[in-house]
Amino acid sequence: MVSGIVVGGGTVSPHHKYVAVTLLTDETLTFAAEVKTRVGEVYSQTCSYLQQLGMQDTELFGLVVNIDGENVFADPDSKLSKYGPKAWKTSLNGMDASGEPLLQFKFRVQFYVETHLLLRDGLSRLHYYLQLRENVLLYQQPLTEEAAFLLASHALQADLGDFSEDQHHGHYFDPAHYFPSWVSCASPSLPPLSYDPPTGETGSRGNLLFHRRHCRCEP
Numbered sequence: 001m002v003s004g005i006v007v008g009g010g011t012v013s014p015h016h017k018y019v020a021v022t023l024l025t026d027e028t029l030t031f032a033a034e035v036k037t038r039v040g041e042v043y044s045q046t047c048s049y050l051q052q053l054g055m056q057d058t059e060l061f062g063l064v065v066n067i068d069g070e071n072v073f074a075d076p077d078s079k080l081s082k083y084g085p086k087a088w089k090t091s092l093n094g095m096d097a098s099g100e101p102l103l104q105f106k107f108r109v110q111f112y113v114e115t116h117l118l119l120r121d122g123l124s125r126l127h128y129y130l131q132l133r134e135n136v137l138l139y140q141q142p143l144t145e146e147a148a149f150l151l152a153s154h155a156l157q158a159d160l161g162d163f164s165e166d167q168h169h170g171h172y173f174d175p176a177h178y179f180p181s182w183v184s185c186a187s188p189s190l191p192p193l194s195y196d197p198p199t200g201e202t203g204s205r206g207n208l209l210f211h212r213r214h215c216r217c218e219p
Contacts, residue, residue, distance in 0.1 A: 017094025019080060020101040021046050021063065024108065024130035030101060033080060035089060039063055039105075040076030046107055050123065057124035062110035073110055108134075137180055152178040 016032040019042055023029070029049060031042055047058035062073045065083045074083055080103060081089060088094045088102035096102050109131040119125045136151060 017084075017088060017091070017103070018101040019094065019103045019105070021105045021107055023050075024127045024134070035079070035081045035084070037080050038076065039074045039078055039080060039083070042080070042105065043076055053123055054121050055123040055127070056120040057128075060109055060111045060113070060124070061107055061127070063105040064108045065105050071106070071108075073108075074105065133178075137177075148179055 013032075015034050017035060019031045019033050021029045021031070021042065023046075029046060031045055033042060043063050046063070047055075047061075050058055062076075064071045065074045066072075067083070083105075084094075084103040087096070091102065094102055107127075109128060113119065113128075116125065116128070119128055136148070
């Protein structure tokens with residue numbers, strides 16, 4: 001049994017423990033669930049929350065858990081106790097000393113579509129875009145350096161819009177948030193300071209172009 005999204009901690013019954021689900025937007029949902037609750041119930045609660053906000057493509061996503069340093073998709077039919085660390089199972093409410101749930105999941109894309117045109121709503125497109133960005137930054141996706149710069153330019157437009165001295169105070173972005181670690185920002189072939197990203201794109205337009213460019217970069 002899952003009691004739903006818990007706001008601001010509070011107390012739970014002796015039969016429930018806290019579980020956290022972090023979305024691609026970095027928003028964290030906290031649920032109170034019984035140890036015998038199945039992962040699929042937490043997933044359903046997460047989807048219900050997002051559906052209320054307009055997401056129609058929740059079936060493309062799953063819950064990821066870190067096991068021995070590796071991110072794996074949790075089996076919806078398995079009980080939470082399979083993935084919870086020992087401290088989560090034995091603690092009174094499933095929280096650590098800082099008040100964070102000891103059992104943490106991430107809501108991530110599990111099934112990819114052939115084209116972004118199949119995504120039916122803005123919230124699905126946003127999460128899908130953020131997943132593609134995460135893939136580029138963290139998972140050693142094969143890219144040329146030029147492709148990495150093009151993807152970064154569209155991501156910057158989607159997230160920040162055109163550079164403005166007044167708005168950005170001389171600091172437009174953190175390269176670590178837009179380039180994989182292997183890209184040298186001091187590359188003589190594509191020096192960042194002389195590389196001009198397309199201007200005038202709206203956030204949704206930059207999001208769309210990132211989708212398109214990412215598809216072209218896939219092997």
